[in-house]
Amino acid sequence: SGVADGNIKCLQTELEALLSFKRELLDVRGRLSSWGNEGFNQDCCTWRGVQCDNQTSNVIRLDLRGPSGPNASAAIAPLIGKISPALQELKQLKYLDLSYNRISGGIPDFLGTLSKLEYLNLSCIGDDFTTVPKLGDLSSLNTLDLSYNDFLSVNNLEWISSLHQLRYLAIRYVNNLNNSVYTWLFKLSNLTHLDLSGNTLSGQIPDSFCNMKSLKRLDLSRNTLGGGFPRCLGNSSDLKLLQLSSNNLDGQLPEIMNNLSCVSHSLEYLNLEENHIGGSLTDIVAKFASLRELRLGRNKLNESIPGAVGELPSLVLLDLSWNRITGSVPDLFLLSSLRELYLSHNQLTGVTESIGRLSKLEKLYLDFNLLEDTISEAHLFKLLKLRELDLSYNTQLHIRVSSDWLPPFQLDLIRFTHCKLGPQFPNWLRNQNNISELDFSVSGLSRDVPSWFWEQLPGLTFLNLSYNDIGGNVPDLSKKMSDLLCIDLATNKFTGPIPRFPTSVITVDLSNNMFSGTISFICDNFDYLGYLDLSDNRLSGVLPHCWTLRSIMHLNLGTNNFFGEIPDSIGSLQTMGMLHLQNNHLTGELPQSLNGLGTTYLTSLLLS
Structure with a gap:
């Protein structure tokens, strides 16, 4: 919403320009309904998405971003139509965001006359956006986003290299953006943020990236980059984020970490998942004291996890899933900030009780390993924030807690399939009120489901108790579990009539039981x-x-x-x-x- 001083109203020429701009647009949900309404029509500085300078009352900001992302509000609809030439009357405009709308007729050349523009976001603005006019005269521009435009030609973007004030450049998921971008990209030596993810960059990562010494965030994920890792990429002494996931990079992890040692003091986010990186984590990781997220999943890492991983005081997320890591999970109790731990799909054989001291841990995934022995309450006793727990497909793992144990957490998701959980139904579920997904299939349960279970979990959406030896009746679930989408009770000894289900259910498998009626x-x-x-x-x-x-x-x-x-x-x-x-x-x-x-x-x- 606009910023307005009680004595200052917007300039008449700019008010008329905005009304002309509005007339060219179809506004299905009335996002611009405050523009020109009775009571508001004298002061465009109070209009939604408009901001004025407090001293001069010039319009300096136009934020018309449309709905984006999975959580986009249904109350917002994209604006549809052309960009009116009247927009060039906003000569003091510094900030223009037209992203996630449906702009027809492409981007007009006159945008290049808005010489005060510092921020320009044209991401995801429709199929007519095939060429960008040469905007090289926007000498004040420091932020440019052209992402998610499938039909955008990338052959005429050389003018970007003349934007000497540019600090942030994002060209994500643009059709045909390939290595030709390198012909002008490296002239932008002052960039601090560069995002070229989701394109068709291929071959080695060029050493020229090493000359971009101001980079703080570099995202080249989801391309087809291959080969080794540039030795000098750590030259950007303030690098905070490096995303190279979903490429074809190979090489050995110790060497990669060594090449990054120059930024060990600043690096906060390192994402190398879904590549072909081998070797193992070594003690050098302890140098990266600022790391908040370390994502190395879906590679070819082997050997065991070094104890040095437990010496990263800022670490919030650790993902080593889908590798070939062996041995036991080391003591991690010093990771006092850790919230998410993903160690799925490895060859881990043990986990120490110290994992139960991670008091901020919210997500713990140890599924598809070779864990043996027993998980007891000692492994869980201080996990106050735990919401998701997956121990499934550890066929030799016993889960044993005392019958009167009260967990310190409230889970949303729990998966113990293919573990040794039974024969008793876990009594500690009685204090769990928030579970939406529960999978106890193939877990050795052989007693009747206690009646309290059907009353206890009203928010359950996914329930799998299949391939056990469970008996008893199933009550009417249409009200007790009104959010249920999938239920699998197959291959047990349930008796009595088929229960009623909520009408929103998608999957029902009650096969191989003794239901009657x-x-x-x-x-x-x-x-x-x-x-x-x-x-x-x-x-x-x-x-x-x-x-x-x-x-x-x-x-x-x-x-x-x-x-x-x-x-x-x-x-x-x-x-x-x-x-x-x-x-x-x-x-x-x-x-x-x-x-x-x-x-x-x-x-x-x-x-x-």
């Missing part, structure tokens, strides 16, 4: 149900005549005791890819409607 629940309006497997139970009765599952792809009712005819409405399920009704007592003619299924998605039909 009818399936009248199917008459509820399940608009999103795509997978329903009730096979290998003791269900009976006639199949109901109310099949309206508009999203169903997989329907298995085989090996039960259903009798009577196949209802005609089953043939109306146009999205069906698999229909199994075999091993029942169904009789009568096949309904004509089934003929229509074969022409759509159906790949598997078992009726006999």
